[in-house]
Amino acid sequence: MTNVLDGNAVSESIRDDLADCIDTLTHEGVTPGLATVLMSEDPASETYVSMKQQACDDLGIESIHRELDADAPAGDLYGVVDELNADPAVHGILVQMPVPDHVDERTVLRSIDPVKDVDGFHPENVGRLVAGDARFKPCTPHGVQKLLAAADVDPEGKDAVVVGRSDIVGKPMMNLLIQKAPGGNATTTVCHSRTRDLAEKTRSADILVAAAGRPQFIDGSMIGEGATVIDVGVNRVDADTEKGYELVGDVDFESARETAGVITPVPGGVGPMTITMLLYNTVKAAGIQEDVAVDLP
Structure with missing residues (x-):
């Protein structure tokens, strides 16, 4: 059975812990x-x-x-x-x-x-962040780290592939995954629009992070058996719905779930985590600036 990660549930758990941190600051x-x-x-x-x-x-x-x-x-x-x-x-x-x-x-x-x-x-x-002394981790990659932890997926020693090299997701995601720290220690490859034999590289991944901004670009044939697939993409595509469109990820969810061991849906996967990690960074910033120790989750 493929484990479909519930980003809303993980997000709510983190927000509950942040509420305790805010109580500390309020005190x-x-x-x-x-x-x-x-x-x-x-x-x-x-x-x-x-x-x-x-x-x-x-x-x-x-x-x-x-x-x-x-x-x-x-x-x-x-x-x-x-x-x-x-x-x-x-x-x-x-x-x-x-x-x-x-x-x-x-x-x-x-x-x-x-x-x-x-x-x-x-x-x-x-x-x-690159030096291994992050003050604030960018929100979406940090959220991906939290989702991996919630699914008991430890990147240490694993082969990770990040598809996309943006400053917002791809590059910081790579940096977090290679850090000599909890949630890191992966052997990480970054793929992009100039990558040759992309499917060969994605199939080799134990952990695949899709952040290319191309709807349903990665399908089940490009995923290794039992891989962890984190879909960062949020794309509008035309659909016969009331709004005239639907949201899909960079991964073709239905075919990917047949192969993946762990996968995030779109919507309801990485999306809720991004705003939660923004709140996380704001609470951390308040603690730093006001010299108040907070026990962040």
Whole structure:
């Protein structure tokens, strides 16, 4: 029987533990604060920000929101980030991507105080992750680590293959899996659009992380018997539904589950973990900035 991982259940368990951490902070007079910044008219971005705000409210994290017109000057966005950097009530800052074309994404990421960079994308935090001294692990790869742990899948000594090399998922996922630390110690291969014989490489994986952003790109024929398959992809495809579309992953779930030993669904797999690990990083940031020890899960 293939084990289908329930990301919602794992997420809820972690949030229960985070509630205890927030109680510790509250006892010391600290309320964790997360600021979200939106400079987009993209409905998906608006939905993501709304979900993050609701998650904060549910857990007892103060939610601060700043919204700018998509055609506002780039300097306006940098100014908002500067204000949030200086605000002691704000422990974490998240600028929702993508930003408009006239705003340089890398400049935005560098403008966030590294101690408030709860996405983990500031160059200082990326460097610390690579060096094995992570301050904040990027939310989606960290969520994948937590899912593997929940399924009792230890990467140590295993062959892991990551399909996708984005700064958000692929690269940090690779770095977490190769670390000489719990949840790491895997022999890791990163595949991408220029990889030759992709199916041969994915079939060799004990752990396969699909993060290419291509709907149902990986099917059962590309998966080794009994492999652990983590599907990070979330893709809209046309469907005969009320909305006119459905969400699918980068993995063809029905064929993959015939071969995989462990697999995540889409939706309901990695997705819930991403927001939960954002809350995790915000609680950690509050503990660091306020010098309060919290027992993170």
